[in-house]
Amino acid sequence: MSEDVLVARGVGKTFGHGKNAVEAVKDVSFALAENEVVTVVGESGSGKSTLARMVLGLMPITTGSLTFRGHDVSKMNAKARTDYWKDVQAVFQDPFSAFNQFFTVRRLLARSSRLLDDKVGQERLEESLGYVGLHAKDVLDRFPHELSGGQRQRVMIARALMMRPKLLVADEATSMLDASLRVNVLNVLTDLRDQLGMTVLFITHDIGQACYVADRVLVMEHGVMVEQGRAEDVIFNPQHEYTQRLLADVPKLHQGAEEPDGLIEGGAPDAPTGAHAQRV
Numbered sequence: 394m395s396e397d398v399l400v401a402r403g404v405g406k407t408f409g410h411g412k413n414a415v416e417a418v419k420d421v422s423f424a425l426a427e428n429e430v431v432t433v434v435g436e437s438g439s440g441k442s443t444l445a446r447m448v449l450g451l452m453p454i455t456t457g458s459l460t461f462r463g464h465d466v467s468k469m470n471a472k473a474r475t476d477y478w479k480d481v482q483a484v485f486q487d488p489f490s491a492f493n494q495f496f497t498v499r500r501l502l503a504r505s506s507r508l509l510d511d512k513v514g515q516e517r518l519e520e521s522l523g524y525v526g527l528h529a530k531d532v533l534d535r536f537p538h539e540l541s542g543g544q545r546q547r548v549m550i551a552r553a554l555m556m557r558p559k560l561l562v563a564d565e566a567t568s569m570l571d572a573s574l575r576v577n578v579l580n581v582l583t584d585l586r587d588q589l590g591m592t593v594l595f596i597t598h599d600i601g602q603a604c605y606v607a608d609r610v611l612v613m614e615h616g617v618m619v620e621q622g623r624a625e626d627v628i629f630n631p632q633h634e635y636t637q638r639l640l641a642d643v644p645k646l647h648q649g650a651e652e653p654d655g656l657i658e659g660g661a662p663d664a665p666t667g668a669h670a671q672r673v
């Protein structure tokens with residue numbers, strides 16, 4: 394059986410105090426095993442990004458505990474956090490904000506590869522760009538404004554992959570991509586799980602994508618994890634009313650449950666078209 398990489402027990406996050414307090418995440422418990430893709434799905438404001446930021450060590454937790462391979466990651470000093478980020482990498486929704494506009498892609502990626510020796514760095518760079526469907530010669534000497542939104546996002550994913558992280562946290566990382574590229578990137582994530590034994594925590598508001606890519610799905614509503622289970626179980630036998638409602642907004646998923654052929658043609662709105670049926 395795979396070992397747990399990350400374990401969250403009773404994790405909570407409250408912003409502000411008194412009557413202005415916002416409980417963004419409430420008493421959330423889950424574990425991420427080695428070599429699995431887990432998605433967190435929920436509507437806007439359900440606490441997904443706050444959870445991701447706590448997992449990344451970017452903000453302190455208010456209650457509970459978070460451990461990565463047995464080490465407490467909720468109270469890291471600067472050195473421990475730098476080490477943690479060799480094992481845990483992130484890709485966020487807005488790739489533009491992460492770019493220095495005056496740096497070429499080559500320079501941006503070189504900053505990530507400085508921890509690797511030159512030969513490994515060059516190989517990793519080309520390999521990582523290849524994983525996301527980019528060729529080094531097409532992008533390395535370009536500036537951010539010379540790339541499309543989708544290309545920028547894929548460069549950011551490649552940058553994270555260069556470190557061969559044990560855990561990749563992808564927060565709405567495919568939101569800027571068109572449908573075919575989205576499928577491509579989602580498939581890359583599962584390939585990385587298969588080939589590198591990487592664990593992926595994929596955050597999305599789109600239950601179609603969540604179920605397509607995931608081994609397991611965690612469902613959040615108003616900061617509470619209302620349901621978690623294997624992707625097949627969550628899609629075809631959702632237990633919580635909120636999950637049922639999210640799925641009801643994706644009519645093709647339900648049709649597919651009754652008519653296995655139904656999914657092949659359509660797929661969910663805003664979901665990886667058709668491919669979902671082949672995965673689940």
Ligand SMILES: Nc1ncnc2c1ncn2[C@@H]1O[C@H](COP(=O)(O)OP(=O)(O)OP(=O)(O)O)[C@@H](O)[C@H]1O
Pocket residue numbers: 408409415416417435436437438439440441442443444598
């Ligand atoms: N720094 C902050 N200060 C105060 N409240 C915050 C802060 N960050 C998030 N919140 C609040 O916490 C709740 C959860 O926000 P969060 O961004 O985690 O949700 P989300 O599910 O990721 O939403 P989205 O999909 O829109 O990004 C929201 O009510 C939000 O307004």
